[in-house]
Amino acid sequence: MLDICNLHAYYGKSHVLHGVDLHVEPGEIVSLLGRNGAGRSTLVKAAMGQVSATGTVKLKGREILGLKAYQIAHQGLGYVPENRDVFPTLTVEQNLVLGQKNAGASGRWSLDDMYRMFPRLQERRAVAAGVLSGGEQQMLTLCRTLMGDPDLIMIDEPTEGLAPKIVALVADYLTALRERGISVLLVEQKLAIAMEISQRVYVMGHGAIVFEGTPAALRADAAVRKEWLEV
Template identity: 70%
Template sequence: MLNIKNLHAYYGKSHVLHGVDMEVGEGEIVALLGRNGSGRSTTAKAVMGLVACDGSVQWRGQNVLGKAPFEIAHLGIGYVPENRDVFPKLTVHQNLLLGQKHSKKQARWSFEDMYTMFPRLKEREHTEAGVLSGGEQQMLTLCRTLMGDPDLIIIDEPTEGLAPKIVELVAQYLQALRARGVSVLLIEQKLTIAMAISDRCLVMGHGSIVFEGTPQALREDSDTRKEWLEV
């Protein structure tokens, strides 16, 4: 589905990504791990057309490099940024409504699905998003992206600052996506959730991929964890 080759990205004169190669297959959860500043979020932004970059980003065989973010989203890639961009003056339901993508095919997800997955959102359905807790805003951002019916969802630090029970909910949510045929690129610092639900793990360091393998292979590779992940 998503195939990235020799990707370089820049913030002005600062060269952030240095020849990233990676792919995400159909119905796969891939965890992209690394310390802050390693280039994980920049990789997501490069895929979505939000930073200057060169190389190759192929989505279902089509090069999306140079396309506008809304064009990339309409091709079937959803993006959940780490800063929980909700529309604060709109209600929970209105935020979800804005996420809908009008197309001829039947969407995989409905309002009922969202409220079943996260009952707390149903309770807050008519509440302005700006007064929700951090965990509730994270749920809402995830669900709003899903309402656009993406085939791949890129999620940046979904468990940051969340209570353990909400983290468990997010893990269940991601597994529910895979069960419905949605691929996931999960950008995470927490090894626990990534190792528990991902099919493959990638580790970034200094803007490059320094490890690729199964969660089990990463568990057994103490040198990689020590050098690139552990504080």
């Protein structure tokens, strides 16, 4: 589904990613773990065409590196940024409709699906997105991306700053995506949620992959956890 090979990324003269290899299979949840500054967010931004990069990024076998972000989205790659980019003056429902890839086209997800998954959004459907709580904005951003009917969705720190109850909702949401055949690349700092819902995990350190394997393999590797994850 998503194949990243020998990816190097740069902010100006700063070389941030150093030859990263990563893949996500169809219907798979893969978590990308690591400390702040390890390069995780840069990786997903590079895949989405938002950071200068070299190497190979293929989606469903087609090279997407070098395309504009909107072109990449139309190829079927969804991206939920860490900063919850909602349109603050538009209502919840207007934000969701704007997420549709083709206006009026029917995809795998409808407004009713979004409201069924997150009833709170239905309650707030006529409210301006800018006055929502952080948790509500996170729900909205996730759902708006889904309205674009992606085949794979990259989600950057979806549980950051959320109450435990909402974190559990997000975990259920990601599992529901997989059950609908959508692949997920999850950038996450909360080890528990990543280990619970992922089929495979990668650990990044200093702009490179330092571990790839199953959650069980990472649990068994105390040295990797101590060196690259634990504070």
